[in-house]
Amino acid sequence: MxxxxxxxxxxxxxxxxxxxxxxxxxxxxxxxxxxxxxxxxxxxxxxxxxxxxxxxxxxxxxxxxxxxxxxxxxxxxxxxxxxxxxxxxxxxxxxxxxxxxxxxxxxxxxxxxxxxxxxxxxxxxxxxxxxxxREQIPVERAGVTRFISRADISHVEAQGDYARLHTAAGSHLVRTPLSTLEAEWAGAGFVRIHRSLLVSVAHIDQVRMEGGRCTVVVAGRDLAVSRRHTRELRDLLTRRTS
Missing domain, CATH: 3.40.50.2300 (Response regulator)
Incomplete structure (x- = not known):
């Protein structure tokens, strides 16, 4: 500077x-x-x-x-x-x-x-x-561009070549693949829990293990964690709380 x-x-x-x-x-x-x-x-x-x-x-x-x-x-x-x-x-x-x-x-x-x-x-x-x-994400709705804070996004859902960003105020579709957001937002605390889901660790309220299946509660919603990503998620959460 x-x-x-x-x-x-x-x-x-x-x-x-x-x-x-x-x-x-x-x-x-x-x-x-x-x-x-x-x-x-x-x-x-x-x-x-x-x-x-x-x-x-x-x-x-x-x-x-x-x-x-x-x-x-x-x-x-x-x-x-x-x-x-x-x-x-x-x-x-x-x-x-x-x-x-x-x-x-x-x-x-x-x-x-x-x-x-x-x-x-x-x-x-x-x-x-x-x-x-990267802190502010431009989203479009009804022809108007608005901006949402990345910190307000609880989870992201893949929809083909698009991704749907979920916040407490609603959801927004962006023309960015989930894999791209995963790579760009890893440093901001977003982790993949399923091939179609990315979650913000800061928004995880609970982690549940039932019958060998893992789910997380994010913004009041139960989201399934794939077997492939369960160990990675548990290890990450353990490191964050240790």
Missing amino acids: SQTATGLRVLVVDDERPALDELSWLLARDARVGEVLTCDSATEALRLLREHEVDAVFLDVSMPGLTGLEMAQVLARFKIPPPVVFVTAHEQHAVEAFELRAVDYVLKPVREERLAEAVRRVVEGGGSAAAAA
Whole structure:
């Protein structure tokens, strides 16, 4: 990170001057931000980044010439990519943004408390956009993209090339195979208990053994554990409680 002595150095990129000025002003009010650089085009921003290191880029999506999404693709090829926060009036690009490992996706009009949350994610991400992005999962319902916290997901059910994420508030279908989520979320405490089920260890309330069969109670539901995964699950839970 290239923090100044007084806080983060951030770059704001937006082709609309009122939006650029407002976002810069709000960021400057945050005690964690020490310096705010501004550009009104992605091309200019890339030139500036050759001369200055920054701790985060707050980036509009829809801009003439090089768009924000295209600029993020260029930044991803940097040796040390800066964390990217998209700030936009358009909800429909959220999935693309998180596929590019954005730290956050803030909708206009920007509220100061919402922007403060984006800055927190930059700070706590330690400069790793990918790590921060994985905390929030974009899901679509009725044509609207929403975000759910991975910590709220109790279990995941395979549905062909899709996966259904279960939370206390409902379920959401995502276009990601269960095997991919298993590999990406292993470090976050998700384990495979069946060829079609992935569970969050933090959400397991009970483990039951009856007649040689193992089941776990997750969010009030009994989920069967395959024989293949029973020993692995029991060993994992034993290590966590020892």
